[in-house]
Amino acid sequence: MPVWQWLLDAAGVLLGFVLLYGLGLVVRRRLLARNGGTFELSYRVRPGRAGRGWLLGLGRYSGEGLEWFRYFSLWPRPKRVLERSRLTFVGRRDPEGVEQMSLYPDHVVISCATPEGGVVELAMSPASLMGFQSWLEAGPPGTDWTRTTRPRTT
Structure with missing residues (x-):
């Protein structure tokens, strides 16, 4: 041959x-x-390097968690799950420098704090950000939004 x-x-x-x-x-x-709408959600895996470490993905709300799936993966389970009760919105900003080429054109970068993982950076469209903030604020009744640790039970 x-x-x-x-x-x-x-x-x-x-x-x-x-x-x-x-x-x-x-x-x-x-x-x-x-089983529910997904939206474009980028996740920053290496926040230590300026403008680097972004992975494109999909976000999906599932009960009390926000599931993040890598975009170019065939794995059916989420790569990361952010629990609503352990997430605090810190702020938002526009992409800077290299981030403008790494992310979708209209996305904004948001910072959230978690007790165990420190700061988590996500990027999403302004419409998805509005939904994210609504989901975050719509926690179960009796949630103390000022606490930083889980209350002790006696």
């Missing part, structure tokens, strides 16, 4: 894998959006 036929077969197999991966991403996105 000539070399060009081997190369053509290899290119065909590679193209088949790329198409299967793309189809898998589409099916996964449909399955994630099936």
Whole structure:
């Protein structure tokens, strides 16, 4: 068999894998959006480096948690879950420098504080931010928004 036929077969197999991966991403996105709306939500995994460490993804509200899924992953479970009771909105800002190329054009960067993880940075559209703030404020009755630790039970 000539070399060009081997190369053509290899290119065909590679193209088949790329198409299967793309189809898998589409099916996964449909399955994630099936039980409730998803929205574009970027998550910063390395906040120590200025403008770096952003991963594109999808957000989905699920009960008392905000689930974050990596965009180009086939894994069906969320990569990170942020609990509403342990999340405090700190502020928002526009993307700066390299972040403008890493994130979607209209997204804003928000900072949230968690007791165990410090500051978490997320990026979302202004409309999604309004929904996020509403979800965050709509906690169960009796929630003390000023507390930093869980109350002790006696």
